[in-house]
Amino acid sequence: MQQREEKQLEASLESLHARVAHLKGSLQSFILKLENEHDRLTWPSVLDNFALLSGQLNTINKVLKNEKTPSYRSQVIIPLLLSPDRDEELVKLTEQRVPVFSHEIVPDHLRTKPDPEVEEQEKHLSAEAARIGPEVAQKQIQTLNKLCSNLLEKLNNPRDDRDSESSALRQNKPSFNPADTNALVAAVGFGKGLSKCRPPGSVPPGHPGQPTMSTGPTLQQVTIAGTTGHQAGMGGQVAQQQPGQPGKMPSSIKTNIKSASASMHPYNR
Amino acid sequence: MEAPPVTVMPVTGGTINMMEYLLQGSVLDQSLESLLHRLRGLCDNMEPESFADHELVYLLKGQQGNPFMLRGRRSLLHPTAPWHLRYLGQPEVGDKSRHALVRNCVDVAASHSLPEFLNEMGFRMDHEFVAKGQVFRKGAMKVVVSKLLRVLATGNTENTEPLSLSYLVELSVLAPAGQDTVSEDMRSFAEQLKPLVHLEKIDPKRLM
Numbered sequence: 001m002q003q004r005e006e007k008q009l010e011a012s013l014e015s016l017h018a019r020v021a022h023l024k025g026s027l028q029s030f031i032l033k034l035e036n037e038h039d040r041l042t043w044p045s046v047l048d049n050f051a052l053l054s055g056q057l058n059t060i061n062k063v064l065k066n067e068k069t070p071s072y073r074s075q076v077i078i079p080l081l082l083s084p085d086r087d088e089e090l091v092k093l094t095e096q097r098v099p100v101f102s103h104e105i106v107p108d109h110l111r112t113k114p115d116p117e118v119e120e121q122e123k124h125l126s127a128e129a130a131r132i133g134p135e136v137a138q139k140q141i142q143t144l145n146k147l148c149s150n151l152l153e154k155l156n157n158p159r160d161d162r163d164s165e166s167s168a169l170r171q172n173k174p175s176f177n178p179a180d181t182n183a184l185v186a187a188v189g190f191g192k193g194l195s196k197c198r199p200p201g202s203v204p205p206g207h208p209g210q211p212t213m214s215t216g217p218t219l220q221q222v223t224i225a226g227t228t229g230h231q232a233g234m235g236g237q238v239a240q241q242q243p244g245q246p247g248k249m250p251s252s253i254k255t256n257i258k259s260a261s262a263s264m265h266p267y268n269r
Numbered sequence: 270m271e272a273p274p275v276t277v278m279p280v281t282g283g284t285i286n287m288m289e290y291l292l293q294g295s296v297l298d299q300s301l302e303s304l305l306h307r308l309r310g311l312c313d314n315m316e317p318e319s320f321a322d323h324e325l326v327y328l329l330k331g332q333q334g335n336p337f338m339l340r341g342r343r344s345l346l347h348p349t350a351p352w353h354l355r356y357l358g359q360p361e362v363g364d365k366s367r368h369a370l371v372r373n374c375v376d377v378a379a380s381h382s383l384p385e386f387l388n389e390m391g392f393r394m395d396h397e398f399v400a401k402g403q404v405f406r407k408g409a410m411k412v413v414v415s416k417l418l419r420v421l422a423t424g425n426t427e428n429t430e431p432l433s434l435s436y437l438v439e440l441s442v443l444a445p446a447g448q449d450t451v452s453e454d455m456r457s458f459a460e461q462l463k464p465l466v467h468l469e470k471i472d473p474k475r476l477m
Binding site for chain 1: 293294295296297299300303304310314326338395396397398417419420432433434435437464465466467471473476477
């Protein structure tokens with residue numbers, strides 16, 4: 001009988017130790033990831049890490065709840081030998097964390113009572129639970145179970161008609177207006193809705209009543225040729241004397257200067 | 270008036286002809302926060318950049334065809350930064366299955382004498398607006414969420430009013446011509462922004 005219990009204890013301790021080691025490993029890798037790669041991290045991978053940790057905690061819980069596990073509360077750990085000397089075996093076992101098994105570390109590592117704050121909270125919770133009575137507690141448990149199962153069902157069964165229902169609901173609050181889209185695109189594309197400007201001050205004030213630029217540029221070219229001196233006229237002349245320059249691409253700019261000076265050159269040559 | 274097609278251009282410089290792949294949509298002001306949160310999660314992890322730009326659009330009207338359009342943009346937040354001059358071609362009428370609007374794009378930096386220079390060349394300012402918003406990046410993709418403001422008095426960027434109650438959302442990629450995988454990536458990114466924003470290719474000629 002004793003042997004069987006002992007064997008059970010040993011087996012359950014082994015499995016618990018293995019699970020805790022897994023949890024420690026994944027916590028370590030997660031912390032390393034957060035410290036070193038935090039600018040490259042994406043939310044889905046962080047969620048994966050959290051899911052892994054929660055899964056491992058779950059298995060630890062299952063191991064503890066397993067009927068083959070003896071109650072650890074009935075076990076007592078008594079330190080048999082305390083010494084202030086460094087113990088190499090211990091160092092290896094605990095990965096350099098506990099070098100000395102002495103009077104200082106025993107109260108911390110072998111304690112069985114939880115932290116004072118945790119104890120307070122536990123007391124508070126059990127008092128609360130005792131206060132509300134068993135029927136109310138049962139009802140609360142049932143409501144919680146129902147909510148969880150509803151949520152699980154919704155998450156596990158994505159259906160297209162559900163999507164269309166929810167999108168119909170969301171139509172009440174549209175987040176964009178197609179008419180606005182068209183208006184904005186037209187404004188950016190060709191200035192629809194933006195006031196057309198008069199020609200800027202390069203047109204000299206000596207020509208009042210200058211029509212807006214919807215009438216071609218030739219009239220304005222004349223004023224430029226007239227007022228900015230002979231350069232424009234000369235340039236136009238030169239361009240005219242060398243028609244069809246090889247290798248040059250036709251451009252409307254040159255055409256305009258040509259036409260202005262050809263038709264309305266103020267100085268007849 | 271259109272720039273000559275790619276194959277006819279003499280190769281004078283070392284620049285590759287870049288195409289801009291574009292998807293556009295809009296989001297109402299009240300849903301802006303949720304969109305920004307989602308973009309912060311989806312896009313590269315960096316502080317989103319805010320910008321306030323004043324864009325002037327210049328037209329050169331030839332005797333034939335459509336006027337030639339150039340866009341000059343300056344930052345209101347960084348007044349000493351150079352101007353940005355951009356040419357956008359007509360959207361390529363390729364196969365309808367391509368998911369993004371593709372057009373030729375030439376970008377250059379310019380000094381602060383750009384408006385006078387363009388005026389001397391014969392361009393006239395057609396319209397101007399102020400755009401304020403934020404820029405996000407994901408790899409080569411750029412998402413710009415901006416509020417367009419109408420300038421009430423020409424040249425006066427202090428006096429502005431919003432054009433509409435929405436923010437314009439644009440997803441764009443600058444890539445050399447011929448890379449059609451780009452539009453696939455853009456489409457899958459746009460899927461992730463639904464149903465907050467519907468990014469789609471909108472042909473501006475349709476809205477004229």
